[in-house]
Amino acid sequence: MIDRVFKNEGSTLVVGILRIATVLLLWSRYAWEVHPMKHRDEPEWLALSGVFYVVTLLMGVGLWTRVSAPLTAATTLAMYFGFGIELGYDDWAHHHTYTLMTLTVFVAMTPCGRSLSVDRWLALRRGTAKPERADLWPLRLLAWQCSMIYFWGAYQKTSVAYLGGDRLEQIFGFLYFGSDFPESAWLHPLFVVSAVGSVLLEYALAVLPWFKRTRVPILVLGCLFHAVIYWSFPVATFSMTMVAMYLAYFPPDDIETVVRKLRS
Numbered sequence: 001m002i003d004r005v006f007k008n009e010g011s012t013l014v015v016g017i018l019r020i021a022t023v024l025l026l027w028s029r030y031a032w033e034v035h036p037m038k039h040r041d042e043p044e045w046l047a048l049s050g051v052f053y054v055v056t057l058l059m060g061v062g063l064w065t066r067v068s069a070p071l072t073a074a075t076t077l078a079m080y081f082g083f084g085i086e087l088g089y090d091d092w093a094h095h096h097t098y099t100l101m102t103l104t105v106f107v108a109m110t111p112c113g114r115s116l117s118v119d120r121w122l123a124l125r126r127g128t129a130k131p132e133r134a135d136l137w138p139l140r141l142l143a144w145q146c147s148m149i150y151f152w153g154a155y156q157k158t159s160v161a162y163l164g165g166d167r168l169e170q171i172f173g174f175l176y177f178g179s180d181f182p183e184s185a186w187l188h189p190l191f192v193v194s195a196v197g198s199v200l201l202e203y204a205l206a207v208l209p210w211f212k213r214t215r216v217p218i219l220v221l222g223c224l225f226h227a228v229i230y231w232s233f234p235v236a237t238f239s240m241t242m243v244a245m246y247l248a249y250f251p252p253d254d255i256e257t258v259v260r261k262l263r264s
Helices: 003-007 013-030 043-059 063-084 095-108 118-126 138-157 166-177 187-210 214-233 238-247 254-264
Strands: 009-011 133-135
Touching: 009 254, 013 043, 013 063, 013 095, 013 238, 013 254, 063 095, 063 187, 095 138, 095 238, 118 214, 138 187, 138 238, 166 187, 187 214, 187 238, 214 238
Parallel strands: none
Antiparallel strands: 009 133
16 A cells, blocks of 8 residues: 555656756755855855855755765755844745745655766766665655645635735735725726635645646646736746646656656
8 A cells, every 4th residue: 555655666867957956946045145245244155155056056966865965855954943043134034935945855865866967977987876766755755745734725725815805905905005005996806816726726836736637737826826926026046846746647657758858
């Protein structure tokens, strides 16, 4: 039973893609904030800066990934729990940084250096390259994490205040209108429809990607949903992190087939 649930053997190309995407997201979110120029007189931040740049660069190019990927994951754990929660750096203790941290941890648990990496190139030159196949069971956990984010996000919004449109109206007023909120007969009904629609979609995104027939249509809707969120709200890397997680729902060999078709 456990084997049936977690076994996920297939091409390691998908975790190679996720490895590169993860590092790009980490640099997009953190690279400037940990830059030495910003923390010249703070030893702990300078140490973090040095570690962050080295391990993420090595993970990104796929060099010594058996060490660099776990060290990158450990660094994101330290940034979220140590700097974000314990030291009170609130910008790093948000749901989007937690999501990016979990993506990094699960990718680091895979043989992510076996494809699209310097490790692979060096192994081929030495004649010691392993087949680009493995049991990618951590992707099952990553997909489960993605579903839980959607489910509990929808559950938290399942309230009169949100489904009635008031909460969305308040957020848009804060971000766009201030105290000069426009008077319009259609604006509040639009917020109600948007609120109800977003909650229903999040519940659907928690369940339907697990089924082959509904996987592609619902994930396409998810991509559009996150594009709207990114365009409308200051969500930083959250939207792209969630879209990157979508790869975990697909059988690894399906990803390789699609990439092969694109190459040809």
